[in-house]
Amino acid sequence: MNQTKVIIFDAGTIINFAMNGLLDMLVKLKKDFKGKFIVTEKVKEEAIDRPLTIKRFELEALMIKKLFDENIFELPYDLVKREDMISERNKLLDLLNHTYYAKGEFMKIVHGGGTSSLALSMILSKKGIDNVVAVDERTARMLVENPENLRQLFSQKLHTKVEMKKDISFLKDIRIIRSSELLYLAYKKGLVDLKDHDVLEALLYAAKFKGCSISFEEIEQIKRIG
Amino acid sequence: MIEEKEHVLQVLKEVKEAFRKNDVIKLHELSNQTIHSASIKQDDTSIAFAVVTYSMSKILERTNYQEYPGWTYFFQKCKQNLEQAIKGLERNDEEGFKKHIKAIEGLIDELTGNFKMHIQQVFEKAKIGKASRIYEHGISMEQTANLLGVTLFELAEYAGRTGVSDINLNKTLTVEKRISYVKEIFK
Numbered sequence: 001m002n003q004t005k006v007i008i009f010d011a012g013t014i015i016n017f018a019m020n021g022l023l024d025m026l027v028k029l030k031k032d033f034k035g036k037f038i039v040t041e042k043v044k045e046e047a048i049d050r051p052l053t054i055k056r057f058e059l060e061a062l063m064i065k066k067l068f069d070e071n072i073f074e075l076p077y078d079l080v081k082r083e084d085m086i087s088e089r090n091k092l093l094d095l096l097n098h099t100y101y102a103k104g105e106f107m108k109i110v111h112g113g114g115t116s117s118l119a120l121s122m123i124l125s126k127k128g129i130d131n132v133v134a135v136d137e138r139t140a141r142m143l144v145e146n147p148e149n150l151r152q153l154f155s156q157k158l159h160t161k162v163e164m165k166k167d168i169s170f171l172k173d174i175r176i177i178r179s180s181e182l183l184y185l186a187y188k189k190g191l192v193d194l195k196d197h198d199v200l201e202a203l204l205y206a207a208k209f210k211g212c213s214i215s216f217e218e219i220e221q222i223k224r225i226g
Numbered sequence: 227m228i229e230e231k232e233h234v235l236q237v238l239k240e241v242k243e244a245f246r247k248n249d250v251i252k253l254h255e256l257s258n259q260t261i262h263s264a265s266i267k268q269d270d271t272s273i274a275f276a277v278v279t280y281s282m283s284k285i286l287e288r289t290n291y292q293e294y295p296g297w298t299y300f301f302q303k304c305k306q307n308l309e310q311a312i313k314g315l316e317r318n319d320e321e322g323f324k325k326h327i328k329a330i331e332g333l334i335d336e337l338t339g340n341f342k343m344h345i346q347q348v349f350e351k352a353k354i355g356k357a358s359r360i361y362e363h364g365i366s367m368e369q370t371a372n373l374l375g376v377t378l379f380e381l382a383e384y385a386g387r388t389g390v391s392d393i394n395l396n397k398t399l400t401v402e403k404r405i406s407y408v409k410e411i412f413k
Contacts, residue, residue: 015379033411035411051379107265109365137366138390139364139366142396142398149396153364156395177404185412208386208391209386209387210382211382214391215392217392225402
């Protein structure tokens with residue numbers, strides 16, 4: 001087994017930390033981590049390059065960019081070849097967008113960034129590199145952990161029959177965490193410089209309200225674990 | 227040719243009628259109907275139609291907009307474009323339908339001052355609102371943001387305030403298991 005460990009960050013997770021003013025928490029976590037925080041090129045585009053062109057989000061994008069400049073986040077090319085990365089991402093993108101079928105059409109459900117994170121995880125696992133993917137949005141998580149639930153969700157929401165035309169069970173070995181688990185760990189490690197109130201609850205709700213797909217019930221369960 | 231033409235035509239006629247009658251509730255309801263085809267087809271026109279219908283409901287809801295000098299022009303032009311879009315569909319003229327649906331948002335360029343700013347904001351918020359609904363339907367956040375031309379920042383913030391994360395089907399792993407992943411990787 002390769003000794004390098006990797007956390008692959010999706011754009012939503014980084015954006016969540018940025019919007020909550022918690023990017024310093026990622027810096028502290030990185031110092032405590034025996035490995036790399038990796039971001040794919042596509043994710044970098046979404047978390048930095050595009051928001052840098054929009055005045056309302058320019059500041060957050062600059063703060064995220066600083067983490068790249070300081071090597072808190074890195075691109076994956078020390079570990080994988082760029083062409084392999086692109087090839088795997090495109091294959092997966094095509095497959096996932098030709099999996100769910102409704103009303104005579106394949107549903108285009110994913111885009112490049114999230115898919116590139118999943119593709120990278122598979123490449124790293126094949127190389128024996130221990131990794132997890134930090135994804136806040138729920139669709140990627142459901143594709144990996146329970147694609148049948150996603151089919152049922154589509155069917156319920158669209159009030160129509162939705163079929164799965166491809167077997168994507170090979171994704172199930174990808175391990176997914178969210179900003180909520182990273183914040184939980186930061187709290188447990190004493191990296192959160194706040195006290196006198198229910199800090200863990202505050203962190204988890206902050207993550208939820210900035211797009212982390214965690215339910216109220218899950219927040220209560222995490223609080224009970226403490 | 228446009229799929230489900232008859233359904234779209236029916237909805238479009240109801241949108242026109244609801245707009246004419248200032249029926250905000252009906253428009254809101256119709257905008258929800260448009261989101262199903264927008265989620266599946268994801269073509270520009272389905273998306274634009276969903277955004278336009280929702281925006282119209284919001285614009286009519288804010289009755290103070292009707293006091294702006296540009297209101298009558300805007301209202302009449304919206305009606306005309308809806309009528310032309312209906313005629314386009316009836317003639318199987320998909321391009322005509324698309325042109326007139328998109329022209330409704332394009333009317334913003336013909337407005338001025340605060341009225342222009344308000345209408346622009348309504349459309350921008352409508353895009354985020356509709357993006358959130360499409361995400362709620364199961365399409366990934368990134369794909370949805372890309373479709374509607376909104377940022378992940380805006381969409382994540384909006385979606386975070388909805389109940390999208392609280393439905394049972396979302397639960398794919400126990401919290402204990404997921405916490406074990408993060409603890410293991412940090413060992």
